[in-house]
Amino acid sequence: MRLIGLAVLALAAGLYLGFGSDPLGAVLFRLDPGLLNLVQAVVQRYLLPMLWDNVLLPVLEAPVWVVPLVLGAALTIFGWMRARG
């Protein structure tokens, strides 16, 4: 698990080098312009409008490296704690 965490941290670093602090949403839009519109429609029309506005949108507005940084750090720390028993 620690190795996976370190790999995700490396991904965060790579994204920072590649995209700087561009929002995650902007990077996804560049890769596939129609993707977020489709996801938003599914979430807001079939699940809950507030789920998009209050949960997913703040994540998409954050710099592209934030999600892998948090995830990678969590996996690394969790893996380290498990290894220590």
Next chain:
Amino acid sequence: MHILKSRPWNLPESSATPEALVFGRRKALGLGAGMLAATPALAQQAGLPPAMRNTRYAPGRAITAEREVTTYNNFYEFGSHKTISAAAQRMPQRPWTVKVEGMVEAPREYDIDDLLRRMPIEERVYRLRCVEAWAMVVPWTGFPLSALLAEVKPLSSARYVVFQTATLPSVMPGLRQSWYPWPYTEGCTIAEAGNELSFMVVGAYGKLLPPQNGGPLRFHQPWKYGFKAGKSLVSIRLTDQRPVSFWEKIQSQEYGFWANVNPAVPHPRWSQAQERMLGTGESVPTMLFNGYGDFVADLYTGLQRERLWA
């Protein structure tokens, strides 16, 4: 052989108003005079200039209930779902100005109330067909776009009209999605803009146009899919460059420049052969040019190589 050919004005039996309501309508409405005569009074009360219904554009279908039209809305600046009407109430409607600019002899900025006083206001009952395969019939109040263009005098070099929606980040949560090509823009050719059906809408059901429907000023070309109608407009610009609209930048294969209604050309993800009527839920066949072919088909002569239907 006797051949039955369906006309645009043919009504299905389910659209007929119940007999009791027809014979008791004056009592039900509390009116002592006919509906047409009552319309100007209703409009004055709501802040709209008097507007007589123009019967040249009979929709051939029953008018959709006001509640359906004002609570089931597409307005992407407020979200992708249909229940944006409450959030849209935060959008201020006055003061409101709209610029008419670009390739015109006399560019100017109108206060919305001044515009209402200057333009020939009338009511038209139009069908509206959404690209999402639902439809409604609405009594809009407004004026022909051609009347506005006549005031500003387009230059002969102007070939397109571009409509731009307001950007109000404090009340429009959708604008937080900074990666989209805001502001919402739409456009049409100068010939389409000059067509008699092209209508600037300032009211509905005898009242000022509510914000969730694009108040205080929106555009409507009833032979095109609804996304072509810019809402809450702040700019109308004439240009010689074909605009790339908001949705065209995002998903050009699904939402093109022309977007004329055609039941034979499916959306990439669903059929356009039928439409679901708001309110009744009835499924009815979609008509070419949304049934307005007699008014607009000539606009597209010689344009067969264009992607006219999506």
